Amino acid sequence: MNRFAWTDARTVAEAAAVASTLVADAMTAYPQSAGLGETAVVKAGGIDLLDLLKENLLAPGNVVSLTEIPGLDTVADGEAGSLRIGAMVTLSKLAEDPIVRRRYPALTDAVHDSASLQIRNVATVGGNLLQRPRCWYFRAAEHHCLRKGGLHCFAIVGENQYHAIFDNRMCAIVHPSTAATVLVALGAIVELTNAAGAVRRVLLEEFFVPPDRDVHRENDLQPHEILTAVSLPSLPPGTRMAHLKQGEKDSFDWPLADVAVVIDLWPDGSCRNASVVLGAAAPVPHRAKTAERALIGKRIDENVARAAAHAALDGATPLAKNAYKLPLFETLVRRTILTAIASTAIA
Secondary structure, three states, X not given: OOOOEEEEOOOHHHHHHHOOOOHHHHHHHOOOOOOOOOOEEEEOOOHHHHHHHHOOOOOOOEEEEOOOOXXXXXXXXXXXXXXXXXXXXXXXXXXXXXXXXXXXXXXXXXXXXXXXXXXXXXXXHHHHHHOOOOOOOOOOOOOOOHHHOOOOOHHHOOOOOOOOOOOOOOOOOOOOOHHHHHHHHOOOEEEEEEOOOOEEEEEHHHHEOOOOOOOOOOEOOOOOEEEEEEEEXXXXXXXXXXXXXXXXXXOOOOOOEEEEEEEXXXXXXXXXEEEEEEEOOOOOOEEOHHHHXXXXXXXOOHHHHHHHHHHOOOOOOOOOOOOOHHHHHHHHHHHHHHHHHHOOOOO
């Protein structure tokens, strides 16, 4: 780990003014830039940033901490019945929040099952969404992969058993955030604030950047911009939701597959609207639109859920060592749909 300066920002404007470099840009330039003094990156909880520093993948000249900025660690009602979650809210606080538990129980389940308790006590919502991929080639300093500015994605023909089964022809990473799977299904919006105080609001699904748009980054965050909050919309009464994940073992490791389903029903019990999102399946949370269409307009039972689960695999292109994810996701999507339908509707 290299030496770096430390800035305790007291306001969002101060942090954004100093934060001149995105972590993705700094990693693409390193080691050529060797941590030049002009490189300043943001630290939230610091879980992922510390890993990147220890793995010798990042050498910033300055680390800008958001810890001392007031107001970023609160959960509060927003406009039009929405819920505003500050970017510095820890995963533990989010999982324990009574409003989140009541209105968005699938998010509570996803966050409660993420990482270990010790990590959840420190890791933040903003940091979780902005963390970098966990691909072992990306995380190895000796592999200068495509996402770090190299010429190849080593995973495509290498050890790819945990990698993407969708949109994987250029770069085969999977998005590392389990919370993002549910947040995309809920229609979350991210709030991005720059040094002048201007706020940009972007649908989370559109904030994430697939490899064919930019292979070096996972999101649309800009230099001198801070992710300050995530907003969840008010949902129609009667909405049902669920999140399920499957790992190699019951532990705090990243899942092999996870699925979020949000379903809005008509009074007659047929599906008015549905969101089906797959995590650990693609470089960004994967919206299974074919599965959603298979649900809309139908009264959901075992057969409908089975057909939608099969449709969720539309367009999949498994790699040599991860085809096992196809039946895994099909089973998990079916179970998550049925779990959502059987769940208590939100008031």
